[in-house]
Amino acid sequence: MFDNLLHELAVSTSLVAATVAIHLVGLDLLMTLAGVHLRHFTTSWLHLDRLLIPLGMVLGLFGLHGLEIWFYAFAYLTLDALPTLEQALYFSTSAYSTLGEAGAFLPVKWRIVGALEGVNGMLLIGWSTAFLFQVLNRLLEPDEGEHPLPRGAIAKRREQAVVRRSRRKT
Numbered sequence: 001m002f003d004n005l006l007h008e009l010a011v012s013t014s015l016v017a018a019t020v021a022i023h024l025v026g027l028d029l030l031m032t033l034a035g036v037h038l039r040h041f042t043t044s045w046l047h048l049d050r051l052l053i054p055l056g057m058v059l060g061l062f063g064l065h066g067l068e069i070w071f072y073a074f075a076y077l078t079l080d081a082l083p084t085l086e087q088a089l090y091f092s093t094s095a096y097s098t099l100g101e102a103g104a105f106l107p108v109k110w111r112i113v114g115a116l117e118g119v120n121g122m123l124l125i126g127w128s129t130a131f132l133f134q135v136l137n138r139l140l141e142p143d144e145g146e147h148p149l150p151r152g153a154i155a156k157r158r159e160q161a162v163v164r165r166s167r168r169k170t
Helices: 002-040 046-078 085-096 108-140 158-169
Strands: none
Touching: 002 046, 002 108, 046 085, 046 108, 085 108
């Protein structure tokens, strides 16, 4: 039993590492494509670019997550954990999205892989959300002089932090 657990953890670690690498390359590609669009293909209609960049990012992220789901599905087929592509894809989508309810169930000897796919999917979806928020914030934020709130207005100042630390020591 312990041997199988180690095997499952090794397989899961490999799948997580591969999907993180896929995700990193995919996010870099999305950033590059957005930059190319902004440098070479902007339109004279600001409203169109305000639609194209976010739409392209969201569709790109959707495709990236789809690729990662398919990667897991093929792993389940390769491991003979599920008998058909449809079952493997449905299970993988359910696990990755943390939906949790799947019509197909993994055999006991592979269920840790399925559970860890859910954790992996949750982290990758969170990473994508942070990426999308950061990119859109960067693209939609006006020049610093135009923004109604000054940058770092309520940030902890370094001098204040040093004074507070020195007071604690005495």
